[in-house]
Amino acid sequence: MAPPPLARVELDYSGGERLTMNMGPQHPSAHGVFRAILTLEGETVVGVDAVIGYLHRCHEKLAETLTYAQYPSIASKTDYVAAMTSEFAYVLAAEEIGKIEVPRRAQYLRVLTAELQRVASHLLWLGTWCMDMGGALGGGATIFLYCIRERELILDLFESLVGARLLYGFYQVGGVRYDIPSGWADSCRTTIDLIDQRIGEYEGLLEQNPFFLARAQGVGVISRALAEDVGIAGPLLRGSGVNFDLRRAAAYSSYQDFQFTVPTEIAGDCFARYRVRMAEFRESIRIVRQVLDGLPEGPISSRPGLKSVAQIRIPKGEAYARVEGPRGEVGCYLIADGSAKPYRMKWRGASFSNLAVLPHIIPGHKVADVVAIMGSVDPVFGEVDR
């Protein structure tokens, strides 16, 4: 068979010509493996076709073969940037079906790590977003390295708590697996004070910067109606004026004990989402300080230490537990059948639902805005493809 004729790029530039361009799965700013088939007219995007599935690893089927004791460390691997969030949703679901009580100290420790995880995840978001907009060999990389430097401090905290830096296995049905070692609380306080101060520096660096404002303001506007309609959650929703945060609306794991505000902006553009996340930094640091001040004594698990793999059996039932992750609502729907393994487990990936908004907001923008919008949506493809 003769080879197909060589494709030459034909560009009859009469103005109405459309170009189909692949922002392929291998791309420096695709935030993972994501394929966006863009239809361009000149520099303006007129259509977006999102193709996902490059990172599918069959988490949901895998959960049916692993017991409740084994799965939490695998759950980390869905949202690998904020690994504790997924574990949290899973154990909450299991505890809800089994009506298992979690001791207060464990609840506080869960809040502590969840908020630290949120700070670490937002640091990565800020770094990668600025890098996308500024170039890997340019000013963006500078902010990226600063943010990574700060994130390393939080990962060091996690390392002294759990032993691992990125994927933990910290949560367990009935509580948590590790308690804080001595001296950890002090180093935690020092770290978050430092990060609080550095965030102020980055805000100063970025917010008055006309280049940054020109790239972020007015770009990727999600109207409030669209936000409520399409099913997004997290900073995307709060950046469009909808004051909805699961930590307030459906408080879990003693979040009701803490004082914090839920930052909301009404503009709905990338800059609004940026402001929401920057404010969330501060709120998370507030919560961490309150937890450290009020950490009660007591056991860290209502189930004594794991002695056998089939130890945790959840009776028949089903539950949907949801957590406010850094990207939105992470939900775990669990159907238990009385044995040590669930019958069915389904993840509601926050990024998966957030990606649905892309075909609505990208058309009309230039190619350069696509990366800015993708960055402000902040997808993690482990969550999308599971």
Next chain:
Amino acid sequence: MAAPEARSNGTEVGAIVKAVLTAMRVTFLNLFRKPVTVHYPDVERKYPDRYRGLLALVYEKDTGEEACIGCRLCEFVCPPAVIKVEMLKSEKRNYAKTFTLELYACEFCELCVQVCPTDAIVMTRSFDMPTTDRREMLLDKDRLHALGLQHQPSWATGNLLRDMQGPPKLARAEAHAKKEEAPKPGGAA
């Protein structure tokens, strides 16, 4: 939906200049801060006590015998199922006849350490096992014992981890004290 274009009235220019100088000042100041680079491998950073490094089998401290009794709990709890153990029955105690651990598939989740009743399997404070052949990472019992002698074990052993979650007697005593008449909570306690 397009972003506002760069304006050219006087005040705007002033703001631009101020912002530009602020940004440049931050990077300039950072020029004089100490770099955060650690000169690995000449210098290693300090690993914490609970570091989850390579896995190893240890000997009992008092008798010097192998601590592993071949109970296979670690094999059952491992999520990616990388451990394979065969038990060897003996008069006083059992041993592990063979113990293979596929380190290339290991998740380093520390669940095997947590279940071990005799603190036989531990994680060490080193991750250093570079190799060009994956088959070298299929650790058998001898290599696991050698690793245990070679590297410093981390703080976490099975009994320590289980005790950290509240010793069972204490939890059960508290539960009984609080809920004398109430029915037992769902699931095994």
Next chain:
Amino acid sequence: MPAWIIPVIAPFIVLNVVVGLVTYVTLLERKFAARMQSRIGPYRVGPHGLLQPIADALKLMMKEDVVPTAADRGVFNLAPIVFLIPCMLIFATIPFAPGLGVADLNIGILFFMAVSSMEIVGLFMAGWGSNNKYALLSAMRAVNQIIAYDLPFIFSALVPVMLAGSLKMSDIAAAQSGLWFVFYPVIGQLAFIAFVISTLAAENRVPFDILEAESELVAGFRVEYSGMKFALIQLGEYAHVIGTSFLGALLFLGAWSGPGPEWMGPIWFLLKAMLLFLLVTWVRWSFVRIRVDQILALSWKLLLPSTLALLVATAIVVVWRYGGGA
């Protein structure tokens, strides 16, 4: 010595020095940028990374030369050369000391401007010949941007020309023996700032590097090049940056004037050019980039009218102060 020796030897020496300078300037940029980012740049190859550029050059020489099947071979292969030649040619007119230069033309500045604008041809050839939509998009943006910024570049460079009264580079350098043009009240500083901004854009440096936009267009017009051709394009880019740094040092910072004996002149010139280069690098590593329509708006709506006004103001100053001569 036969009369034809000097015109043959001098360019040879200058070219070699320039190529050597360019390779080590990449190391300077990497270390400088690294320090601004709390890290160390190249460190292992040679003491403190001093052999890194040599290692990079060797690596690029040994790489496989890939030509896409459907690419326009002639255009694709010629493009790096057409890009490189003007970038090297600009060094011909720069005098490194009074009397020490390849060709100190009477119309030195004009030659510099004209030739440095020619690199756009090579750039577009590279984008076109690659048969790649990304490259094509980037090449079209490049044409837009460089055309837009060449005019402010020329106008801001004309301010020292008018103040010195001559297009000859050594005359301009000599005219600064009393006061460097950058210290000239108001118009000197404004012209310097406009010059720096225009060179950033004309050389496709961040924040105006929408052309390359690593995170969007993955190296833009260079995306299909590998090995020695890529090296030639890199060489040309950095040579252009260094060339305009030298030009800026000559026009605004007094070229070779500085304390010390006569023979220190070229060294001062080099230091000033490197200072300008570091300024450009500092800006590069501090900002995010702006979009192409914003870049063009900045040029046509802000920079061009301002530099035009500046030029008129300089003309008035010159006539008023020097009575209309020269």
